[in-house]
Amino acid sequence: MTQEGDLPMSDKTDALMVISHATFDYDPQDETTRALDDVSLTIREGDFVCMLGPSGCGKSTLLSVMAGLREPTRGSITFRGQDAEGIDYRRAVIFQQPVLYPWMSTYDNIAFGPRVRGVDHDETRRRVEKYVDLVGLAEFADRPPYELSGGMRQRAALARELVNDPNMILLDEPFGALDALTRVNMQGLLRDIWMRDNRTVFLITHDVDEALMLGTRVFVMSSRPGRIIREETCDFTQSVEAGDKDVMYSEGYLRLRRGILEAVSSE
Amino acid sequence: MKRWLKDNVAGIAVVIGLFALWCAASAFDVVDEEFMPSPGDVWDALVAVNVYGYKSDTLLGHLVASLGRLLAALAIAIVTAVPLGLLSGLNKHVRSALNPIIEFYRPLPPLAYYTLLVLWLGIGDASKITLLFLACFAPIYVACVAAVLKMPASYTTAARTLGANTSQVFKLVVLPYCLPDVFTGVRTAVGVGYSTLVAAEMVAATSGIGWMVLDASNWLRYDVVFVGIFVMGFTGIIIDVALKSVERRIVPWKGHQ
Numbered sequence: 418m419t420q421e422g423d424l425p426m427s428d429k430t431d432a433l434m435v436i437s438h439a440t441f442d443y444d445p446q447d448e449t450t451r452a453l454d455d456v457s458l459t460i461r462e463g464d465f466v467c468m469l470g471p472s473g474c475g476k477s478t479l480l481s482v483m484a485g486l487r488e489p490t491r492g493s494i495t496f497r498g499q500d501a502e503g504i505d506y507r508r509a510v511i512f513q514q515p516v517l518y519p520w521m522s523t524y525d526n527i528a529f530g531p532r533v534r535g536v537d538h539d540e541t542r543r544r545v546e547k548y549v550d551l552v553g554l555a556e557f558a559d560r561p562p563y564e565l566s567g568g569m570r571q572r573a574a575l576a577r578e579l580v581n582d583p584n585m586i587l588l589d590e591p592f593g594a595l596d597a598l599t600r601v602n603m604q605g606l607l608r609d610i611w612m613r614d615n616r617t618v619f620l621i622t623h624d625v626d627e628a629l630m631l632g633t634r635v636f637v638m639s640s641r642p643g644r645i646i647r648e649e650t651c652d653f654t655q656s657v658e659a660g661d662k663d664v665m666y667s668e669g670y671l672r673l674r675r676g677i678l679e680a681v682s683s684e
Numbered sequence: 685m686k687r688w689l690k691d692n693v694a695g696i697a698v699v700i701g702l703f704a705l706w707c708a709a710s711a712f713d714v715v716d717e718e719f720m721p722s723p724g725d726v727w728d729a730l731v732a733v734n735v736y737g738y739k740s741d742t743l744l745g746h747l748v749a750s751l752g753r754l755l756a757a758l759a760i761a762i763v764t765a766v767p768l769g770l771l772s773g774l775n776k777h778v779r780s781a782l783n784p785i786i787e788f789y790r791p792l793p794p795l796a797y798y799t800l801l802v803l804w805l806g807i808g809d810a811s812k813i814t815l816l817f818l819a820c821f822a823p824i825y826v827a828c829v830a831a832v833l834k835m836p837a838s839y840t841t842a843a844r845t846l847g848a849n850t851s852q853v854f855k856l857v858v859l860p861y862c863l864p865d866v867f868t869g870v871r872t873a874v875g876v877g878y879s880t881l882v883a884a885e886m887v888a889a890t891s892g893i894g895w896m897v898l899d900a901s902n903w904l905r906y907d908v909v910f911v912g913i914f915v916m917g918f919t920g921i922i923i924d925v926a927l928k929s930v931e932r933r934i935v936p937w938k939g940h941q
Binding site: 484486504505506508509510512514516518519520529530533534561563577578581 | 836838839841842843844845846847848849852856857860861863935936937940
């Protein structure tokens with residue numbers, strides 16, 4: 418399948434991931450099992466992409482295809498200019514329920530990536546300590562993960578991905594299971610992490626406010642089979658970072674929010 | 685200690701009650717004295733088999749003979765059932781290859797094929813250890829298969845997305861995930877093995893605690909029979925308590941996954 422002509426040249430130069438005409442059928446013989454329908458999307462270095470859509474629309478399928486957990490039935494995905502085949506630690510994945518291993522301390526969970534990849538001992542420790550501090554778990558590093566709260570577990574999961582220094586962080590409704598206060602804290606932490614090191618983030622959510630307060634590009638997906646029906650560019654997240662706490666009451670924000678909600682509910 | 689007493693008040697009462705019932709039954713000759721020795725008689729018999737032994741060996745000797753067979757069989761069962769069980773859990777072809785064998789022999793009463801084992805392997809320890817091995821293998825194998833099958837896919841997915849290869853996923857994720865269930869399987873195996881052992885020694889042996897009980901009953905030494913039953917029961921409890929404490933030390937995360 419050709420990708421020529423799909424994208425303007427300016428996008429191609431700093432494109433980190435290019436998804437072109439990706440279709441995914443759970444059963445390739447049966448089109449009624451289609452979860453993704455002809456999705457094309459280019460993610461640039463430094464983007465914070467938020468994917469909104471009704472539940473069951475195929476958002477998670479898209480994420481698993483991007484992560485290399487599933488192969489698209491048709492279409493292609495390139496990552497850093499190469500065919501994105503299989504799983505790759507450079508594309509970090511964080512799920513709604515953080516998977517931390519109870520037989521390891523929180524520290525060892527976070528050190529898992531560098532250790533299995535054979536990063537040397539001192540470098541591993543340096544990186545783990547850095548990110549343990551960053552997510553505010555320094556005092557809890559020696560505890561087993563089941564002694565941490567839900568929010569702390571999700572922070573540990575985030576740190577575990579960050580120590581691998583991924584080019585892209587894929588998050589599947591990571592804060593869905595958290596209480597409202599913790600969720601706001603975690604959103605702030607994720608924004609800080611994204612800004613600090615100019616990382617590239619792809620976040621799935623069903624919360625319009627979460628998408629608008631974090632994303633630089635917000636996509637809306639149709640109900641199943643999922644296709645992208647709307648794209649918005651916004652900079653509310655930068656305003657929040659600059660200290661404007663009332664941006665979510667501004668006229669521009671409310672107008673965009675209403676428009677997106679209408680698009681989602683018309684599906 | 686105080687707390688323990690409080691929690692187990694009913695259990696302690698039952699034990700004391702049963703003991704009192706036994707004392708009363710033997711004191712008032714409810715059953716013929718020969719068939720129901722008094723606690724005193726049993727105590728005397730316990731001391732006697734300890735000091736002078738019963739026939740070929742002392743009580744301790746018989747116990748060691750029995751436990752030695754059990755431990756040997758258990759060790760072989762763990763070494764074979766754990767890898768095969770985990771492999772079966774991971775690979776449906778291995779599972780389908782082994783299933784007919786396991787499903788067929790598992791429900792068979794061990795004594796049904798024990799006579800064959802004795803014919804093939806002789807009356808010595810080889811046939812007994814083989815019998816016990818077969819009895820111990822199934823519960824450990826089944827526990828391992830079930831453990832792998834119930835493991836959420838996200839456990840291995842997470843490891844792979846962090847950069848782990850297949851052998852690392854097995855060693856660092858699958859194995860520790862299954863360890864608590866392996867322990868449960870081993871505890872079940874010890875229980876099954878222990879009762880099979882006693883039965884096996886009753887069929888053909890010249891030593892062991894099961895043989896002692898059977899031989900004593902042939903000679904109408906019911907005091908020794910009682911000693912044997914008590915020793916078997918308490919040994920079983922001690923083994924299980926010991927396994928539980930090892931379990932707590934090795935898999936402290938049990939119940940947290």
